[in-house]
Amino acid sequence: MTEQSDAPYTPDHAPVLVAVLNNQPDFERARDDGWYRIPLKRAPRRIAAEYLAFYQTGAFGDEGCAVNWYAPVRRFQVLSRAELLPDEPDHPRAGDLYYRIEIGPLQRLAAPVTSPRLRRVTFIPTTLGRLLAAREVNDLWQRDDVQGRLWAALREAGLLAEYRYQLGEPPNETLIDFALFCRDGRIAVLCEAAPDPDPDLRERRPAEYDLVAAGWQVMQFSARQVTDSVAGCVEQVAALVRQLGGQAATTE
Amino acid sequence: MTLPIRLGFVVKVLGRAGLKEHDSRRWQNNPHLSVSLAYLRDIFEYLRAGQITMYRISSDLAPYATHPDMPQFHNQLDECAAELAVVGDLARAIGLRLSFHPSQYVILNSPDEALTAKSVWDLRVQAEILDRMALGPEAVVVTHVGGIYEGREPARERFVRRWEQLSPVVQERLVLENDDVRFGVADTLWIHRRTGIRLVFDNLHHHNHNPDGIPLRDALASCLATWPADVRPKIHFSSPRTEMRIVQRQDKETGRKVDELQQPVWTRHSDFIHPFEFIDFLRAAADLRPFDVMLECKAKDLALLRLRDDLARYAPDLQDRVT
Numbered sequence: 001m002t003e004q005s006d007a008p009y010t011p012d013h014a015p016v017l018v019a020v021l022n023n024q025p026d027f028e029r030a031r032d033d034g035w036y037r038i039p040l041k042r043a044p045r046r047i048a049a050e051y052l053a054f055y056q057t058g059a060f061g062d063e064g065c066a067v068n069w070y071a072p073v074r075r076f077q078v079l080s081r082a083e084l085l086p087d088e089p090d091h092p093r094a095g096d097l098y099y100r101i102e103i104g105p106l107q108r109l110a111a112p113v114t115s116p117r118l119r120r121v122t123f124i125p126t127t128l129g130r131l132l133a134a135r136e137v138n139d140l141w142q143r144d145d146v147q148g149r150l151w152a153a154l155r156e157a158g159l160l161a162e163y164r165y166q167l168g169e170p171p172n173e174t175l176i177d178f179a180l181f182c183r184d185g186r187i188a189v190l191c192e193a194a195p196d197p198d199p200d201l202r203e204r205r206p207a208e209y210d211l212v213a214a215g216w217q218v219m220q221f222s223a224r225q226v227t228d229s230v231a232g233c234v235e236q237v238a239a240l241v242r243q244l245g246g247q248a249a250t251t252e
Numbered sequence: 253m254t255l256p257i258r259l260g261f262v263v264k265v266l267g268r269a270g271l272k273e274h275d276s277r278r279w280q281n282n283p284h285l286s287v288s289l290a291y292l293r294d295i296f297e298y299l300r301a302g303q304i305t306m307y308r309i310s311s312d313l314a315p316y317a318t319h320p321d322m323p324q325f326h327n328q329l330d331e332c333a334a335e336l337a338v339v340g341d342l343a344r345a346i347g348l349r350l351s352f353h354p355s356q357y358v359i360l361n362s363p364d365e366a367l368t369a370k371s372v373w374d375l376r377v378q379a380e381i382l383d384r385m386a387l388g389p390e391a392v393v394v395t396h397v398g399g400i401y402e403g404r405e406p407a408r409e410r411f412v413r414r415w416e417q418l419s420p421v422v423q424e425r426l427v428l429e430n431d432d433v434r435f436g437v438a439d440t441l442w443i444h445r446r447t448g449i450r451l452v453f454d455n456l457h458h459h460n461h462n463p464d465g466i467p468l469r470d471a472l473a474s475c476l477a478t479w480p481a482d483v484r485p486k487i488h489f490s491s492p493r494t495e496m497r498i499v500q501r502q503d504k505e506t507g508r509k510v511d512e513l514q515q516p517v518w519t520r521h522s523d524f525i526h527p528f529e530f531i532d533f534l535r536a537a538a539d540l541r542p543f544d545v546m547l548e549c550k551a552k553d554l555a556l557l558r559l560r561d562d563l564a565r566y567a568p569d570l571q572d573r574v575t
Contacts, residue, residue, distance in 0.1 A: 015270055040338070045297045048290035050277065075286040078334045097338070099290070125270060142269055 012129025017049035018067060018140060020121055022057040030054060030071070031106050037084055040097040042169070044123040049073055052103050053131055055113075055121045066112035067140075070131060071103035113137060122166055138163045146223045147177060147191050153230045154178065159237060160247055161189070167206060167214075174206035176216075180237065183245030188216040189237060192223060217244070255484070256575040257534075258349055258544040259556050260306025267553045268298055273310040283315040285328035289335045296342050304556060305575060306349040306486075306544055311374075313381065318373045329380055340385025349486070349544060350387060352378040353394045361398035361411040368414060372422070379425035389483045390544075392427045394452055397435035397443065408439055412446045423449075429488065430475075432457040432519045437471040438464040444478045451475040454488040455533060456548075460519050469536050476541045485541065489533065490548040491526035492518040523551040527562035534570055 019036055021027050030036050036052055038044075053070035056063055082094040113134040115121060126140040134140050138151075141163050154161050165179035165188075178189035188211045211218050217240060221233045241247055265271045271294060275287035292309065299307055316325035329336070343350055358371040375393055382391045397411050418426065428444070429452040430437045437458060440451050453475035458468060466474075472487065479485040497514045525547055537543075549555045563571050 013270075015272060045301075046271070046294045048272065048287065048294045050275075050287075072281070073287060074282060075284040075331075076290045076335060077286065078338045127270065 012127060012132075014051060014128040015049040016051040016053050016070065016126045016128050016131050017047060018053045018055055018121070018124040018126060018131070020057065020123070021054045022059050024060070027054070027056065027060070030069075030103065034071075034074075034103050034105075036101045036103060037098045038101070039093075040078070040099065043099060046123070046125045047076075047099060047101075049125070051128055051131070052101060053109075053113075053126075054106075055115070055124075055137070057121075063112075066114040067109065067131070067134075067137070068112045069106040069108055071106045074102040074104055076101055111135070113140065116160070120166070146226045149230050150178065150189075150191055150221065150226050150233060153234045154237065157234045157238060159234065159241060173204060174210075175204050176206060176211070180241060181248045182241055183248050185244040186216050187237065187240055187244070188218050190218065190220045191226065192220060254542050256573055257542065258306040258575055259559065260304070260308065260349065260351075260486075260544065260546045261552045261556045262308045262353075262546065262548055263310045264552050265295055265298060266551060267302070267557070271295060271298060274312045275315055276312070277315070279316055279319075279322060279325070285314040285317065285332045286335050288313045288315065289332060289339050293339050293342060296339070296346065296348065299348060300346045302553070302557065303575065304553065305347050306546065308351050308353055308546060309381075311352055311354050311378065314377055317377050318370065320370070329377065329384060333384060336381065336384040337386065340387060343385060343387065349484075350382065350385075350391045351394060351486070351546070352382070352392075354378060358395060359398040360395060360414045361401075361407050363401055363410070372414075372418065375422045375426060376419065379422045382425055383421060389424070389480070390486070391425070392450070392452075392486070393422070393425045394427050394429050394488075396429055396431045397439060400434050404435070404439065408435070408443055411443055415443075415447045415449060427452050429454050430457050430461070430471075432460040434461070436461045436463055437466055437475065441474055441478075449478070450480075450483075450485070451478040452486060452488060454490075454548075456490045456492060456519070456521070457488075459492075469540075472537060473540050476543055485543040487543050487545055488548050489525065489530065489545050491522040491524070491529055492516070493520040493522045521549050523549060524555045525549055525559045525562075527559060527566055530559065531563070531567040531570060534567075534573070 021030065038047060051070050051072055053067050055067045058064040077100040078097055079100050080094065081091060081096050081098055082089055084098055084100055085091070088094065109132070113131070113136060115137040121137060124140050126142065130140055130142065151161070151163060159180060161178040161180050163178060165176040167174050167176065176188040177191040180187040180189070208218050219237060219240065226233055263273050265273065272291045273295065274291060275283040277283040292313065295307070314328050316322045317328050319325060354374050358374045359367060360371055362368050375395070378393045397408065399407060401407050415423065427450040428440050430440050437453065443449060444451055453472050455468065458471055475487070476485045494516050497516060498511050499514050500509050501512050502508070503510050547556055547559065560574070563574055
């Protein structure tokens with residue numbers, strides 16, 4: 001039930017939800033039976049989309065740590081686990097409710113969207129245009145102007161940052177704007193753009209003292225600093241990276 | 253203790269990029285109510301985060317559900333019984349007051365029987381969605397009287413006759429709003445006296461169309477009084493758009509389209525709510541029965557959030573009365 005990516009015209013702005021596959025049976029369900037599941041209790045704040053894309057974890061070997069496939073969403077259903085997986089009637093969560101997302105045929109992306117630093121990936125809302133153009137997982141996120149400028153400058157300077165790095169689990173997770181992992185420590189860059197109209201994102205901004213308590217080195221930049229001197233911001237980050245022994249290969 | 257006034261906004265979310273209000277795919281791509289409900293669920297999560305407790309749902313929630321030539325879409329409500337119940341559970345859990353406002357093509361008093369039948373079908377689908385979400389009587393479907401046709405009085409009377417023929421499912425959800433050019437508050441009150449239908453007061457419509465000269469506060473009080481004692485009334489509030497309009501017209505000599513500046517039309521909505529108008533309105537209504545306010549403006553949720561800030565700044569005495 002898979003097709004090569006000769007998909008018909010679809011709008012760039014069509015919403016896409018990048019979901020995680022961490023085992024072969026779930027991949028086979030998506031590919032052969034045409035569905036994916038999300039437990040209601042642990043559903044992210046955004047689930048709705050016209051397309052599902054799948055980030056496959058390291059469990060998939062050569063295909064792992066990348067988004068390789070996507071599919072159009074056909075419908076959502078709410079079912080109990082027992083209804084979804086009738087072969088497992090005695091499962092401890094048999095009565096729990098799940099979203100069963102029915103999808104069309106899987107389509108392979110022209111190039112995989114990788115996670116070069118083996119970042120832990122959860123759900124990422126994006127658009128079809130971004131998905132089709134992305135090179136790595138961080139490209140999937142939509143960024144405002146200030147964050148986009150800082151992201152581009154960090155990348156140009158060879159600094160490997162993880163955008164919107166998640167701490168904790170939904171619904172109590174917080175998001176670091178840019179996380180950098182070094183040999184001797186971790187850096188959280190918080191970008192104080194104009195007040196975000198999205199109360200959800202405001203709510204998920206981590207408190208500096210929480211980050212410091214968890215062992216992060218915190219840097220904050222105002223929108224003005226980024227706009228007036230993005231190079232200066234990047235140099236400050238680079239200096240701290242050097243102080244912490246240079247960048248590590250993974251986010252572990 | 254009186255519950256604070258709930259502020260709501262209409263359909264589209266501007267405060268979060270990419271949050272859609274319904275499955276807008278064309279019929280060839282098989283859009284589905286269940287996908288719309290997933291979008292709605294995401295919007296509810298956004299509302300929860302912003303502590304916004306009133307919202308108008310898109311009338312296109314169930315795509316093509318009443319398209320006469322597309323029977324494949326007609327059974328979506330049955331297909332989504334579980335999903336409607338779950339999203340209704342979420343709405344109740346976060347104390348959301350919800351409503352529909354069908355499009356201008358839904359006209360109950362049309363002499364055209366086919367158009368009326370189609371309108372009744374649309375109303376029934378929307379009322380049934382609210383029922384299947386197990387929402388209380390505060391969740392309503394707002395409509396207007398309709399067209400004038402052969403005259404104001406026969407048009408009102410035809411509305412009453414059509415209302416009498418509606419199913420209880422629709423009658424219990426349907427509420428009537430004064431409009432800005434045809435039927436004012438005196439007309440909606442006339443219909444209320446014959447049907448018992450609840451009335452939604454719209455301030456801007458009343459300013460634009462008040463042929464009977466009813467003072468605003470009296471009109472508001474009369475509409476509020478049409479709601480049962482145990483159901484919180486709601487009203488619509490908007491500010492008129494005051495800037496010059498850019499209108500495209502064709503140049504007679506060159507045939508080219510040119511932009512022309514024209515004076516404003518006071519029926520149009522502004523981007524944001526004028527804070528001082530709103531404050532004056534609330535103060536004038538302070539001793540009336542409590543009500544909720546649906547804000548009709550182009551900046552949607554951004555306008556609601558701004559109005560909260562404006563109240564805190566310019567009328568801190570009212571701040572606690574509004575949520």
